[in-house]
Amino acid sequence: MSQQAAFEGAGPIRAGHELPLDQLTDWLRRHAPNLGELQKVSQFNGGQSNPTYRLDTATGACVLRRKPTGVVLKGAHAVEREFKVISALRQADFPVPAPLALCEDEAVIGSPFYLMEMVEGRIFWTPTLPSLTPAQRSAHFETLNATIARLHALDVAAIGLDDYGRPGNFFARQIARWSRQYLEDDLAGRDPNMDRLVAWLPEHAPPxxxxxxxxxxxxxxxxxxxxxxxxxxxxxxxxxxxxxxHPMGDFTYHLMMYRLPPHMIGGFAGADLTALGIPTEADYLAAYCERVGRTPPTPQELRFYMAFNMFRLAAIFHGIKGRIARGTASSVHAQTMADNLAELAALAWAQTETTS
Known part of the structure; x- marks a missing residue:
């Protein structure tokens, strides 16, 4: 099955992710009456962390995102933060779904949740965008590049998000956070390359x-x-x-698509970029740097960024593995992510030994 077929659309609610429809219907009547009566609920096939549902109502469709029920790691699955950031970005005219309502009362459906607009359009689950022509593909990659550059150009104070995180020491804090989550999740086990990265990354972070x-x-x-x-x-x-x-940390996470294998989410390493109309990694990085007015990273810095981001993604896969063990994994594809953990950790460690 292709990634497109596996992830797109919505289907029946999966076992363990059922919603108490009577309580939800009552809450919608009181807090979102403009939506009209709830008619149907289905669950999206994509997504790995927060269960996400399509609500069909008398006036159309909207989306519900909830925190998983059961035991979750501290600081994870914060749907309240999602609601805050999309609210601010929507006001700043950045392309996000319109936020509709937030419920922080766990008694309604068993965990906090929020509602947002259902944005109709096209989602490409296969990163090489195979249904497009080379010219169309090139234009779509250009748009992705411009969109993340636009995000990083926003004035965080002007859009009311200056309290959305702690400024400064981003890499040190992120390394500490993901190392802690990895080390504390006993149910997911340990990986030798993850252990090596926990020690290597703090010593090689750029100033x-x-x-x-x-x-x-x-x-x-x-x-x-x-x-x-x-x-x-x-x-x-x-x-x-x-x-x-740090914007470069965020962009180089996106840049990992060039180095991740095709069977990992978001990757197309080894693809014939020229034939596909996809820019090279160097050209894509240069285009972003020009848009945001940054000097491109040195080879040593890029080595760190790639190792850091692959470690971070591997830590996410490790968390998925832990959620499977706890019975709180939200996606039918969670096991595939968990199975890729060792390979990704090895690839992350390999980045520390590259010169470009």
Whole structure:
């Protein structure tokens, strides 16, 4: 099955993710009466962390994102933060779904949740965008590049997000956070390359240059809704990992697509970029740096960025493995992510030994 077929659309609610429809219907009547009566609920096939549902109502469709029930790691799955950031970004005219309502009362459906607009459009679950021509593909990659550059150019104070995270020492704090989550999740076990990276990364982080931006944390083609007929991003989705951070750290997470193998989410290493119309890694990085007015990273800095981001993604896979053990994994594809953990950790460690 292709990634597109596996992840797109919504289907029946999966076992363990059922919603108490009577309580939800009552809450909607009181807090979102303009939506009309709830008619149908289905669960989206994509997504790895926060269970996400399509609500069909008398006036159309909207999306519900909830924190998983059961035991979750401290600081994870903060849907309240997602609601805050998309509210601010919507006001700043950045492409995100319109926020509709937030419920922090766990008694309603068993965990906090929020509602947002259902943005219609096209999501490319396969990172090489195989249904497009080379010229169309080139335009879509150009748009992705411009969109993340636009995010990083926003004035965090002017849009009311200066308290959305702690400025400064971004890499040190992120390394500490993901190392802690990895080390504390006993149910997911340990990996030798992850252990090596926990020690290597703090010793090789570049000096803090004071750069602060709203960072998405998981910027990929499949977290963007494109217009169905042109290279326009209508909405950027999945803001669970967003915070204030270093823009180059966020962009190089996106840049990992060039180095991840095709069977890992978001990767196309080894693809014939020229034939596909996809810019080279160097050209894509240069285009971003020109847009935001940054000097491109040195080979040593890029080595760190790639190792850091692959470690971070591997820590996320490790967390998914732990959620499987706890019975709280939200995606039917969670086991595939967990199975890729060792390979990704090895690839992350390999970045520390490269010269470019």
């Amino acid at each position: 803090d240059d004071g750069s602060v931006a709203v960072v998405h944390g998981d910027f990929r083609a499949d977290n963007a809704v494109f217009a169905p007929d042109r290279a326009e991003v209508r909405a950027v989705l999945d803001w669970e990992l967003s915070t204030l951070g």
